[in-house]
Amino acid sequence: MRRLRKPEPRLRSRTAGWLALAVSAVMALTGCKRSAHDPRALVPEPGGPLLSVVSVSDPAASAQLVRGFYGLESGSWRWTAKQFEVALKPPPGSADNGAKLSFHLYLPDSIVAKFGPVTLAAAVNGFALAPETYSKPGTYVYARDVPAAVLKSDAVIVRFTSDKGMAPSAGDQRELALVSVSIGLEPK
Amino acid sequence: MKRVLYFAAAPAVCLALFWRVLFTWFHTDDFDLLWLASTVHDIPTLGYAMFHPIAQGTVRVLSDRLFYLGLYSLFGVAAVPFRVVILLTWFAALALGAALGSKITGSRAAGLLGVLLWTVNKVMVTPLASAPVYEVVLCALLALAALSSRARWLDTRAPAWRASEWIFYILGFGAQESMVMYPAVATLYTWAVARRDVAKKAERAVFWLFFPAIVFVLVHAFLIPKLPTEIYRVSVDSRLPATFFMYLRMAVGPERYASRKVLLPLLAAFALWKLRRPASPEFGAALFCLGWFLLWLMPVLPLPNHITEYYLVIPLAGLAWLGGWAMIAAWRAGWIARAVMAACLALYLANAVPAIRNGTAWYLEGTSRMRLAFRGMQEAAFQHPGTIILFEGVDDDLFQMGFQENPFRLAGISRGFLAPGTEKNISVARQDLGGLSGLTISEQDALRAIENGQAHVLELERNGPPRDITHAYENSLRARPPR
Numbered sequence: 001m002r003r004l005r006k007p008e009p010r011l012r013s014r015t016a017g018w019l020a021l022a023v024s025a026v027m028a029l030t031g032c033k034r035s036a037h038d039p040r041a042l043v044p045e046p047g048g049p050l051l052s053v054v055s056v057s058d059p060a061a062s063a064q065l066v067r068g069f070y071g072l073e074s075g076s077w078r079w080t081a082k083q084f085e086v087a088l089k090p091p092p093g094s095a096d097n098g099a100k101l102s103f104h105l106y107l108p109d110s111i112v113a114k115f116g117p118v119t120l121a122a123a124v125n126g127f128a129l130a131p132e133t134y135s136k137p138g139t140y141v142y143a144r145d146v147p148a149a150v151l152k153s154d155a156v157i158v159r160f161t162s163d164k165g166m167a168p169s170a171g172d173q174r175e176l177a178l179v180s181v182s183i184g185l186e187p188k
Numbered sequence: 189m190k191r192v193l194y195f196a197a198a199p200a201v202c203l204a205l206f207w208r209v210l211f212t213w214f215h216t217d218d219f220d221l222l223w224l225a226s227t228v229h230d231i232p233t234l235g236y237a238m239f240h241p242i243a244q245g246t247v248r249v250l251s252d253r254l255f256y257l258g259l260y261s262l263f264g265v266a267a268v269p270f271r272v273v274i275l276l277t278w279f280a281a282l283a284l285g286a287a288l289g290s291k292i293t294g295s296r297a298a299g300l301l302g303v304l305l306w307t308v309n310k311v312m313v314t315p316l317a318s319a320p321v322y323e324v325v326l327c328a329l330l331a332l333a334a335l336s337s338r339a340r341w342l343d344t345r346a347p348a349w350r351a352s353e354w355i356f357y358i359l360g361f362g363a364q365e366s367m368v369m370y371p372a373v374a375t376l377y378t379w380a381v382a383r384r385d386v387a388k389k390a391e392r393a394v395f396w397l398f399f400p401a402i403v404f405v406l407v408h409a410f411l412i413p414k415l416p417t418e419i420y421r422v423s424v425d426s427r428l429p430a431t432f433f434m435y436l437r438m439a440v441g442p443e444r445y446a447s448r449k450v451l452l453p454l455l456a457a458f459a460l461w462k463l464r465r466p467a468s469p470e471f472g473a474a475l476f477c478l479g480w481f482l483l484w485l486m487p488v489l490p491l492p493n494h495i496t497e498y499y500l501v502i503p504l505a506g507l508a509w510l511g512g513w514a515m516i517a518a519w520r521a522g523w524i525a526r527a528v529m530a531a532c533l534a535l536y537l538a539n540a541v542p543a544i545r546n547g548t549a550w551y552l553e554g555t556s557r558m559r560l561a562f563r564g565m566q567e568a569a570f571q572h573p574g575t576i577i578l579f580e581g582v583d584d585d586l587f588q589m590g591f592q593e594n595p596f597r598l599a600g601i602s603r604g605f606l607a608p609g610t611e612k613n614i615s616v617a618r619q620d621l622g623g624l625s626g627l628t629i630s631e632q633d634a635l636r637a638i639e640n641g642q643a644h645v646l647e648l649e650r651n652g653p654p655r656d657i658t659h660a661y662e663n664s665l666r667a668r669p670p671r
Contacts, residue, residue: 023276027269037570041563042646043655063660087663157666 050089050155053102053184064088066157070174077106082165082177086158090151091187099151099185101129101158103142106179112137115164120178125156146185158183195286197300199279202307202316205541208548209275209317213267213555214562216588217320219595221252225260226598241412250362251323265562265598267555270319277325278316282307284332285505291339292381292473293513302512306505308540310441313547314498324501327364330356331373331484331502338374342382350393357397361404366502368404369483371397376479380472417620419494427492435485439500439507441539451532455507458514473513480506557650558589562599564646564654569600572644576603578634580657581648584616592621605629607645607661635665 046060054061056069056078068084091099107118112135120142121131129144142160150156165177214222220242228237238253246252255273263269282303290299306312315321334356341349353374360367375394378384384391437443440451462474484503488496518529561579568577582591596604606614606624608631617624629637637643638658645661646654 023272027263027272038563038567041560041653042567042571043653045656045659063657064663066660066663085664087666155663155666157663 050087051184052089052091053182053186054086054088055182056180068160069180070176077179077181079174079176080160080162080178080180081175082162084160084177084180086160086183087155088158088183088185089155090153091185093187094146094148094151094185096148097188098148099146100188101142101144101146101183101185103160103183104139104181105142106139106181107134107137108179109137111164111166111177114166118162118164118178121161121163123159123161124150125153145188151185156185194296194300195283198282198286198303198307199275201304202278202282202312203275205308205544206275206312206316206548208552210268210271211556212271212317212548212551213559214265214270214319215551215555215558215590216318216593218318219590219593219598221256221320222260222265223594223598224253225256228257228261246365247412248323248363250359251326251364252320254362255319255322255326267319267559270322271316274316274319274322274325277322277329278307278312281325281329281332284329284336285508288332288336288339289505289509289512292476292509293516294469294473295513295516298509298512298516300512301515302505302509305511305536306508308537308544309439309504309508310540310543310547311439311497311500311504313544313551315501317548317551318498321498323364324366324498327360327366328502328505330360330363331367331370332505334360334370335374335377338377339382342378342384354397358400361400365404365408366484366487368401369486371395371401372483373480376476376483380476380479381469383469383472419620420491421493422490423492424490425492428489431489431492431495432485434495435489435500435503438497439481439504441536442543444539445535447535447539450535454528454532455510455514458517459510462513474510477506477510477513480509482506554585554589557586557648558595560653561586561646561648562595564648565596565599565601565604568644568646568654568656573600574602575641576605576637576643577601578605578607578629578638578643578645578661579648580607580610580645580661581650582606582610583613586648587614588616591627592618605634608634608665631665635662638662638665 046062051061051064054064056065057072057076064087065078066085066087068081069086070079070081072078101122101124103120103122105120111118117133117135119131119133122129122142122144124146127147127150129146132140132142134140162177165175166172168175224237224242228234234257237257238249239247241247242252255270259269259273285303285306286299288299289302290296293299293302315325334353337349337353337356340346341353357367357370360370371394374397375386378391378394379386386392386394436452437448440448440455443449459474459478462470465471481503484506485499488494488499515529515533518525565577568575577596579591591604591606594604596602604627606627606629608629611624611628614624634643638645639662643658644656645658647657648654
């Protein structure tokens with residue numbers, strides 16, 4: 001078997017030297033010890049105190065959109081699922097006088113055309129409020145009085161339930177019920 | 189230049205197929221070993237980290253301890269240096285494998301083709317992408333270095349080569365326990381390939397190699413405690429042949445296009461053809477290739493509950509040399525044989541290349557998610573020292589990248605839990621590692637910890653850094669009906 005000719009010693013050491021330099025450069029550039037502190041490694045939660053009135057387009061209030069809200073669209077509204085919840089701070093004086101719950105919503109044509117009238121119900125910390133039925137598409141305000149007894153704590157959870165909604169499909173994996181604009185507790 | 193090209197060919201092909209491993213981050217056992225490295229701050233802790241048995245009683249001083257301690261101390265949790273060292277070790281093994289294969293088969297081309305077949309195999313995905321498996325790569329290098337030294341000593345009788353063999357052999361025990369098989373491999377090489385009479389005085393020195401192996405086996409059997417797990421239960425029973433044939437099938441790659449049914453019989457036929465004349469050098473070479481495969485596989489055959497692909501790394505070299513030799517023999521035999529050889533090679537590559545691509549892509553994607561999660565943990569630990577972290581968005585893919593291996597302590601977090609209820613999404617928790625018991629927390633405890641400022645909640649995104657959702661999650665817990 002013919003042996004491969006060995007390269008000259010100078011060529012061998014030069015090749016080895018370049019190789020060692022290249023490897024060292026790669027290791028040094030890619031392996032330098034990185035500080036454990038990197039603010040970009042964690043997306044902070046939008047800060048700020050709990051609000052009584054939440055606009056779904058406000059990034060600072062997104063932490064209060066507890067469940068059932070989808071991504072912001074056109075910078076101003078969000079689709080909701082059939083059941084959705086929001087955390088609200090009772091306004092000053094509501095522990096004695098109660099408050100008014102206002103939910104600004106839009107009922108799309110596509111929902112009404114497919115399912116007919118839609119009934120929306122709400123509960124504040126489990127206290128059920130009277131439902132409301134919408135027969136036509138359009139902009140509405142669901143407004144109900146909330147008794148003071150329910151508003152004694154620093155925060156309340158308002159749960160909304162719609163009886164109709166589009167099931168997830170191949171085209172859109174979201175369950176779509178209503179379009180939300182703002183939700184809030186206002187002093188009476 | 190020709191020599192450089194000859195020895196650079198296999199590494200170049202390896203890099204072209206396995207390039208993703210350079211960007212693969214850490215996972216699973218990495219976190220245990222990195223944590224061990226991070227605990228070293230004086231001589232006693234260094235001694236503990238270097239020599240205390242872990243896992244199944246293993247003390248791999250070179251491939252686990254020194255590897256992790258050294259690179260962690262220089263580069264922390266940067267994974268690229270680990271990958272570079274692994275690849276360079278493998279490239280060196282390929283170079284030695286090509287040279288040794290040339291010597292065994294009598295053909296330079298067969299030696300090169302052999303290591304190309306060796307590296308272009310799905311078996312290499314985990315060893316190159318997974319630093320805790322560096323043991324098999326390093327052991328392969330040291331075994332080949334020892335055997336190459338033996339080959340040079342048998343040719344030249346220069347004492348330096350004999351010393352070199354012993355040095356690489358002893359170092360091999362710091363790489364992996366399989367090194368106990370080296371004496372048998374060296375004896376087989378001396379008798380079958382170098383065609384020396386091992387009973388003669390000049391060659392009897394090979395038997396001295398058995399003594400360190402015997403001592404190593406005795407120390408491991410009687411002095412190192414073992415964990416009583418079913419996975420690592422040693423069973424010498426009727427399952428041995430089935431385990432062997434399972435490994436044999438895995439060695440030629442996935443069974444797409446009936447490849448195993450074609451390639452294995454043809455390889456066996458070639459081996460039998462070379463074994464037909466016991467007096468010939470070809471008999472010894474073929475016997476050595478088969479013996480290499482069997483001997484390096486023997487230590488894991490009694491582990492029928494732990495059939496693991498990467499145990500094939502070292503044994504596979506034997507079949508690869510035989511395969512390279514068969515390709516050259518076919519090339520020299522005429523056009524029909526060349527056509528058959530080309531078809532077999534195409535079949536082999538049609539299985540191996542997609543499997544390598546999919547395997548390396550899986551490691552890259554999974555460890556990338558783990559890296560994002562880990563960096564988020566580190567930042568959370570920096571911003572909120574001493575708090576526990578709850579994780580939303582952990583699925584099976586992310587979970588098996590290391591959540592059971594406690595990456596939290598390495599990131600500086602005191603405890604980590606799956607967000608209440610999300611443990612139902614996990615179906616891959618290993619019971620031998622404690623299942624999910626240490627990772628679950630009740631809604632009540634979670635809410636109390638968050639309200640007291642002792643816990644934060646991170647939502648792990650698929651393609652982006654984690655998001656702190658502590659307040660939103662707190663509101664969500666409050667909204668749930670009490671259980």
